[in-house]
């Protein structure tokens with residue numbers, strides 16, 4: 001009898017707990033696992049953030065169906081994610097509901113498969129989006145990867161998709177791999193025959209300029225109940241995004257220039273070209289490890305701007321670095337990379353200039369000093385007696401520039417920075433006749449932005465002028 005009792009009680013307990021478990025499962029499925037605005041939508045009317053969440057969800061479902069691994073690049077959403085602001089916002093949609101009518105995603109363009117749908121000449125993805133209620137706009141542009149000095153007729157490629165639903169715009173940014181091993185997106189250019197009211201174009205995160213990026217590492221995460229890919233290091237991506245403006249080389253003008261002044265194809269010029277390219281790549285690598293940004297300066301900048309190439313008779317590679325980015329270990333890092341210091345002029349507080357030598361090509365690093373509206377770099381002209389390396393004359397001058405910002409560009413298959421206001425920068429150095437080659441350039445007197453500063457005090461020469 002007691003045994004019977006115990007079995008019955010045990011069975012009863014099992015039944016009760018199973019029922020309770022089932023109830024929990026049911027409850028979980030119905031309420032908890034349904035994230036996002038569904039919970040609130042039960043009240044009957046959808047709020048703005050509900051609609052935004054629905055729009056993003058529908059887009060992500062579509063992208064998933066077409067195997068398009070889009071990732072979140074929206075600066076507002078990523079900033080919320082970086083600061084994990086969820087606790088101070090609406091709980092159900094903390095990251096993807098941004099109070100902005102646009103949301104940006106990016107797509108590695110090599111993942112894009114253009115399969116037309118049957119009976120229409122649109123990509124199947126776009127017609128599926130239309131079917132789901134989206135209004136779609138495809139923006140195309142020239143393929144710069146095919147544009148070079150030889151061929152200027154770039155093919156047309158997709159640059160952006162805009163998908164509109166419930167008044168929200170999803171911007172899809174196509175990122176193309178470029179030969180300098182970086183990602184590029186094109187500028188978004190409105191055309192006259194386009195529907196200019198389609199989207200609040202000014203509010204789009206991407207497209208005002210072309211942009212260049214390092215390939216980001218991605219992670220799949222859950223945001224507001226949706227599976228979303230995001231850059232692994234969100235703050236690095238946001239930093240890159242702010243400084244991503246890219247300038248295409250002026251291939252058209254470069255071709256005109258080369259028709260007037262054909263390239264030197266002598267073995268010496270070809271040799272210099274090869275060495276200069278290796279040197280620029282090495283310098284870029286070394287400075288990237290130190291996290292020191294640099295830009296193309298003087299003749300190297302002129303070469304990029306005028307002929308999309310290095311100037312073969314220049315005999316050196318010139319780069320600029322802001323003195324605020326100076327680090328004392330630059331010299332040791334270059335030495336470790338096989339670049340020997342050839343001379344050091346000036347000092348960190350004034351007119352610093354370092355010169356390295358590799359494979360008989362010189363790398364000149366000019367340090368730039370910001371001073372109010374202007375930026376300047378120093379030049380030291382040292383005349384030394386060959387035999388005893390004794391300096392017997394030392395003139396120092398300043399080259400003055402208007403303040404400039406930095407943009408990305410490509411030279412010799414390398415992503416490099418150039419002053420965004422390139423024409424001003426070059427004109428400051430070379431005057432308005434920069435488009436005419438000058439073989440013998442006198443840096444003491446030729447530049448239009450030169451300002452003579454007199455002589456360095458004699459007792460400081462040993463310190464200020466070091467020739468190795």
Ligand SMILES: *[C@@H]1O[C@H](CO)[C@@H](O)[C@H](O)[C@H]1NC(C)=O
Nearest residue numbers: 232233234235236237239291
């Ligand atoms: C993210 O990037 C920043 C800037 O490049 C860097 O300082 C930081 O260490 C990175 N964070 C992680 C977790 O890798």
